[in-house]
Amino acid sequence: MTTTDSAPGPGGVGTGAGSETAVELTVDGRSVSVPVGSTVLDACDAAGVDTPTLCYAENLTPVNACRVCVVEQDGSRTLIPSCSRRVEGGMDIKTDTERVRHSRKMVLEFLATGVDLSQADDLNRWAERYGADPDRYPAPQVIDEPVRIQDELYIRDYDKCVLCYKCVEACGDDAQHTFAIAVAGRGFDARIRTEFDVSLPDSACVYCGNCVAVCPTNALQFKTEFDLRQADNWRPGDHTVTRTVCSYCGVGCNLELHVQDETIVKVTSPADHSVTSGHLCIKGRFGWSYVHGR
Amino acid sequence: MLWGSNAREAHPIFFHHLLKGLDNGARMYCVDPRRTSSAKFADAWLGLNVGTDIALANAVARHIISNDLHNKAFIEHATSGFDAFAEVVDAYTLDRAAEITGVPGSAIAELAEAYATAETAQILWTLGITEHHNAVDNVVSLCNLALLTGHVGRWGSGLVPLRGQNNVQGGGDMGALPDKLPGFQDITDPDARARFEAVWGFPVPPKPGLHLTLMFEAMKTKDLRAIYCIGENPADSEADVEHARALLRDLDLLVVQDIFLTRTAELADVVFPASVAWAEADGTVTSSERRVQRVRAAVPPPGEARDDIEIIGELARRMGVDWGNPTARELWDELRSLSPLHRGMTYERLESEGGLQWPCPDENHPGSPFLHGWLWADDLEGRDPAPFSVVEHAGPAEELTDEFPLRLTTGRALDSYNTGVQSGSIDSPIRYGNTIDLATTDAARLGIEDGETVRVVSPRGSVEMPVRVLDDLPDGLTFTTFHFPELVDVNVLTNDAWDKRSGTAEFKAASIRVEKLAEPSIDSDTTTSEPGSG
Numbered sequence: 001m002t003t004t005d006s007a008p009g010p011g012g013v014g015t016g017a018g019s020e021t022a023v024e025l026t027v028d029g030r031s032v033s034v035p036v037g038s039t040v041l042d043a044c045d046a047a048g049v050d051t052p053t054l055c056y057a058e059n060l061t062p063v064n065a066c067r068v069c070v071v072e073q074d075g076s077r078t079l080i081p082s083c084s085r086r087v088e089g090g091m092d093i094k095t096d097t098e099r100v101r102h103s104r105k106m107v108l109e110f111l112a113t114g115v116d117l118s119q120a121d122d123l124n125r126w127a128e129r130y131g132a133d134p135d136r137y138p139a140p141q142v143i144d145e146p147v148r149i150q151d152e153l154y155i156r157d158y159d160k161c162v163l164c165y166k167c168v169e170a171c172g173d174d175a176q177h178t179f180a181i182a183v184a185g186r187g188f189d190a191r192i193r194t195e196f197d198v199s200l201p202d203s204a205c206v207y208c209g210n211c212v213a214v215c216p217t218n219a220l221q222f223k224t225e226f227d228l229r230q231a232d233n234w235r236p237g238d239h240t241v242t243r244t245v246c247s248y249c250g251v252g253c254n255l256e257l258h259v260q261d262e263t264i265v266k267v268t269s270p271a272d273h274s275v276t277s278g279h280l281c282i283k284g285r286f287g288w289s290y291v292h293g294r
Numbered sequence: 295m296l297w298g299s300n301a302r303e304a305h306p307i308f309f310h311h312l313l314k315g316l317d318n319g320a321r322m323y324c325v326d327p328r329r330t331s332s333a334k335f336a337d338a339w340l341g342l343n344v345g346t347d348i349a350l351a352n353a354v355a356r357h358i359i360s361n362d363l364h365n366k367a368f369i370e371h372a373t374s375g376f377d378a379f380a381e382v383v384d385a386y387t388l389d390r391a392a393e394i395t396g397v398p399g400s401a402i403a404e405l406a407e408a409y410a411t412a413e414t415a416q417i418l419w420t421l422g423i424t425e426h427h428n429a430v431d432n433v434v435s436l437c438n439l440a441l442l443t444g445h446v447g448r449w450g451s452g453l454v455p456l457r458g459q460n461n462v463q464g465g466g467d468m469g470a471l472p473d474k475l476p477g478f479q480d481i482t483d484p485d486a487r488a489r490f491e492a493v494w495g496f497p498v499p500p501k502p503g504l505h506l507t508l509m510f511e512a513m514k515t516k517d518l519r520a521i522y523c524i525g526e527n528p529a530d531s532e533a534d535v536e537h538a539r540a541l542l543r544d545l546d547l548l549v550v551q552d553i554f555l556t557r558t559a560e561l562a563d564v565v566f567p568a569s570v571a572w573a574e575a576d577g578t579v580t581s582s583e584r585r586v587q588r589v590r591a592a593v594p595p596p597g598e599a600r601d602d603i604e605i606i607g608e609l610a611r612r613m614g615v616d617w618g619n620p621t622a623r624e625l626w627d628e629l630r631s632l633s634p635l636h637r638g639m640t641y642e643r644l645e646s647e648g649g650l651q652w653p654c655p656d657e658n659h660p661g662s663p664f665l666h667g668w669l670w671a672d673d674l675e676g677r678d679p680a681p682f683s684v685v686e687h688a689g690p691a692e693e694l695t696d697e698f699p700l701r702l703t704t705g706r707a708l709d710s711y712n713t714g715v716q717s718g719s720i721d722s723p724i725r726y727g728n729t730i731d732l733a734t735t736d737a738a739r740l741g742i743e744d745g746e747t748v749r750v751v752s753p754r755g756s757v758e759m760p761v762r763v764l765d766d767l768p769d770g771l772t773f774t775t776f777h778f779p780e781l782v783d784v785n786v787l788t789n790d791a792w793d794k795r796s797g798t799a800e801f802k803a804a805s806i807r808v809e810k811l812a813e814p815s816i817d818s819d820t821t822t823s824e825p826g827s828g
Contacts (some may be wrong), residue, residue: 252581
């Protein structure tokens with residue numbers, strides 16, 4: 001279309017004008033109202049229901065891999081994934097039925113049988129809530145690989161990977177568009193790999209750390225955190241988190257500086273900020289050690 | 295249109311937004327001498343010769359006009375000088391532009407048609423446009439295109455210079471310009487001065503000061519004898535840097551306030567160790583999109599380092615003026631009282647609204663996501679129409695010669711920043727060092743292999759550095775970063791010819807030759823130079 005003959009006018013200002021109508025539905029017997037286009041998960045949040053999620057992140061497209069967020073919808077034969085299902089008027093959602101509790105429990109148990117979830121705090125909290133007991137299954141096959149330490153920025157510990165795909169999404173078209181990693185292999189041999197499984201420094205990786213930021217189990221871990229854990233000195237309870245603005249370039253990315261013992265130990269970004277949506281580049285993520293004269 | 299910007303590496307998170315647009319069906323045209331990592335995402339890459347941007351922009355304009363794709367209603371309503379402009383760009387035929395720029399005429403035509411017929415379109419640029427001796431002409435040649443098509447002053451369309459530093463916008467906003475008071479109020483305007491004098495309690499000198507480049511000129515003529523340099527490292531970052539260092543050494547007094555003992559600080563008579571502004575101090579910074587945001591102290595400054603505000607206050611006290619001990623917030627509130635652009639930006643709002651974009655004249659104003667909406671107002675809000683600018687192609691100040699037959703241009707790498715004072719701390723696995731990038735063809739002609747250390751010579755000096763041979767670099771073009779001055783003193787080579795209006799030096803276009811070393815170099819870090827030349 002051409003604008004050559006259009007009369008002067010400021011054009012549309014803002015986005016999504018006119019789509020702000022609300023949808024009414026019921027969550028656990030409570031009426032909630034959320035904007036059109038919201039997910040069932042959003043409605044659960046609005047109803048004050050704490051829903052377990054694993055492969056979901058607010059800054060990534062849902063991949064529906066984990067099924068831990070399932071809820072029961074009146075009239076639906078199967079349980080539905082709350083993170084991706086859009087709300088419809090009159091939905092009757094139940095999040096705490098025996099069927100939902102049982103399904104979530106099984107998902108959490110299956111994950112815990114083969115994977116080291118010792119640093120997956122949220123998953124452990126939910127496992128306790130749903131009474132997950134992975135020990136009721138026979139001794140599982142585990143990956144049992146040495147931690148991959150190939151540089152000073154982040155490590156990969158495949159024993160902790162639940163194949164949630166979040167890192168792949170963050171590296172790919174949800175944010176970084178670098179496509180350095182993907183799932184390779186089938187069944188038990190499926191792993192998140194670089195191309196031909198080359199080392200990270202030899203791969204397409206540009207060290208933005210956005211994969212690390214979305215990892216729910218610490219399979220991907222900043223090297224600073226890894227080293228402190230090795231020294232038995234990682235104390236998140238003592239951390240202060242201060243929001244500030246990155247010192248490189250003029251984009252204005254918000255940083256959250258995680259500080260332990262007056263030293264920055266980790267940098268994240270708020271997922272709900274319009275500038276970054278939680279993502280950073282190598283400079284913002286890793287370019288802070290000069291503050292401490294290193 | 296991404297023009298003279300490698301945002302993929304220099305503004306990576308902005309580029310995320312751009313990529314989201316591409317995923318949603320937007321098209322991107324990338325104008326850059328190099329096929330950068332940004333250009334690899336483009337629908338088309340227009341690999342122009344360094345310093346031929348005006349010829350390209352004028353040819354785009356001519357093609358738009360001759361195909362009747364210009365926005366006549368907007369031009370009539372909101373602009374002036376169209377006829378004179380059209381007359382000048384008429385000489386920039388596709389053929390002539392192709393000859394000057396090296397870009398095929400068909401690609402120029404495609405870009406022109408795509409830009410003119412898009413519903414919304416933006417021109418984004420960085421230092422590829424502004425680090426030239428005719429920087430301002432380059433900028434206005436792009437502004438002409440927006441005026442021609444009406445791609446300005448409305449949602450989704452606009453002119454977007456991407457700022458390179460986290461507070462270079464804020465510095466200007468706060469009056470760190472030679473002729474402006476905070477909020478871009480003119481220092482020659484007696485009413486503006488009177489408002490500031492009433493709050494500051496002393497007369498504000500009506501005479502504009504000097505910008506950085508003019509300061510160096512004034513050092514040359516010995517009119518400027520003392521410098522107080524805060525958070526800048528000109529002894530590494532200036533073009534023709536040996537010359538700049540000699541001038542700094544020759545000063546009667548050099549005071550440097552910085553977080554490290556930079557090369558400039560090493561030349562100083564007095565050094566004030568400062569805290570890190572974004573992690574050890576409170577305040578605000580302003581991003582490229584005019585978004586004012588809070589920075590906050592997360593850790594204490596080391597040793598004797600102090601907050602910049604405290605250092606300046608102590609200095610004033612020694613000069614006999616007591617400004618008390620203001621907090622960053624108190625200073626911000628004073629700024630708000632004097633700058634209408636910022637008046638509505640309370641600390642509370644900056645915190646709760648994720649920053650605010652100026653103009654934000656009162657506390658109920660939502661901030662301004664774009665400027666120049668007045669161009670579409672019925673009466674132009676009482677302003678004069680926006681003028682077209684008549685600009686002609688000029689080319690780089692330094693032409694290629696038999697002695698210096700290669701074009702050197704400079705830029706940033708993803709994991710590094712400016713002179714490396716900060717980014718040097720990143721233990722980056724993707725860092726490839728400070729190479730001179732050569733096209734495969736040029737390397738073959740010179741008998742130079744990838745990784746070989748060579749001598750790079752410009753009319754101003756020479757350095758030794760390793761070669762990286764790239765098969766997507768055009769013939770005759772070479773490229774280097776400037777992030778490792780302690781390893782390779784790249785700015786010994788660059789040209790300090792500068793734009794008389796913006797004060798920016800031509801970092802983007804020097805002439806050089808590349809020489810094979812006679813013997814394998816034992817110390818590849820050696821720097822030789824010819825101080826005082828140029």
